[in-house]
Amino acid sequence: MDALASLSFRMNPLQRTLIEKAGHDNGFEHALAQEPAVVAMVSARHQTRAVVSVPPRGGFNVLFHSISLALLPELHRAFEGVATTVDSFSVATVADLALLLRRAASLSQALPSQAAQDYQAEVAEALEKLPAGSRGTEVERLVRQRVGQDRFRTAMLDYWGGACAVKKVSIPSVLRASHAKPWADCASDEERLDVFNGFLLCAHLDALFDRFLISFDEAGWMLVSPSISTKDGELLGLTEPLQLRWLAPEHASYLQYHRMRFNGASNAETGTDI
Template identity: 85%
Template sequence: MNPLQRTLIEKAGHDNGFEHVLAKEAAVVAMASARHQASAVVSVPPGGGFNVLFQSASPALLPELHRTFEGAATNVDSFSVTTVADLALLLRRAASLSQALPSQAAQDFQAEVAGELAKLPASVRGTEVERLVRQRVGQDRFRAAMLDYWGSSCALTNVSIPAVLRASHAKPWADCASDGERLDVFNGFLLCAHLDALFDRFLISFDNAGWMLVSPSISTKDGELLGLAHPLQLRWLAPEHATYLQYHRVRFTRTSNLETRSGQ
């Protein structure tokens, strides 16, 4: 690895979520970040390009990278790219996912809640004030994680206007058994506001292949006006979505049956 290659790799890391160089060995550049638990080891093969080996505390990171960069995968934990731009894209996606995936999101949430509560009188501990702080911080963290995971675009339509995107829970916040469930990036989808409203009220859901299910209580005319007339499918689904989607579909079916009976 020559000095120019090393400089390009370190800059790509610094600009795309791997700002700390851990080691400057002759043949590799090892990089990490204070913002997440993944590390990347980059080398330059004889034929050119870059080989990247990832290590992460989250078992979900590598499967997600394989889905996004299927053609670049050379092994379970390694990828090969040809240009600096490709390297930057791979590192940026790895960093974003590492910050969004469950273990890191939960740790960040606990640290931020502790910081917020430290600013308040000790008398609020265990009160409604603490609950509201935890909920506000958690919802902000969940939205940030969803934006990272879905690349700041609607999971269904690919719309990328931040002001109209909502982080939608499949298993509602109040129904979750733990903060881990509430902050799990697989417990929901990033959706446009009107789709979020429908999903939140169990008027739409998704099957195991990601195809939208529409409640029979939505009339054909309203469905057309809402853009639901044609089949819509999530951009992707991970296996980790399945449990939360199953929970949502049960509520969707129950709501649809109630709406149908009340309309008869």
């Protein structure tokens, strides 16, 4: 029996039904074999397990088991104040439970290990449909790049909650998944698909970020190339201080790479020695 069960009441049928529905509707669609005091839930779309119990004081306790080391720190950041231990959270209502489960499921699908596994499976399926003799050709490379970029975009939408990492704009058609370390520069598919290797940005910010005309410092504040005139900066909305909504430690190495390219491009524009 899970450790939470010993600290929880035997839940009644209504509580169990509410928990299972919250899981089913928010990314944990399968309830495992029942235990009197907990509901354990999993999904076919990711590898995180959620164990929910009802403590004596009411509300819900949720314990997460995940193969991703990044999941719990991300949940702690997003749900500051409701964590009771490193891997467990306490929420007051069914609505709060649904929100926590939905975010955990979205992150679990977006974080690197799951994104890479989904990519490999999707590539294998796509390659099976190619004509004989296409393996190892430019056609296969393009298939891998298309699938990878689609998978990266999906992961970025999940990770950033469907909104721009800077402007909070949530119109999917104007959002782009921007790599900090470009696709062609990455050493592996794991780097290319790493959700921390980039940001979900509005189209104009994506274009600037992709061309190293903007970048972000260690605290997430936007850096603007001196090659962008004051007038253009005003028209693009770059003159006010702009900052990423958050930064995880895993972003650091990719941003450092991007700033190196940004500084090189800026120095080249101004004729300054690097």
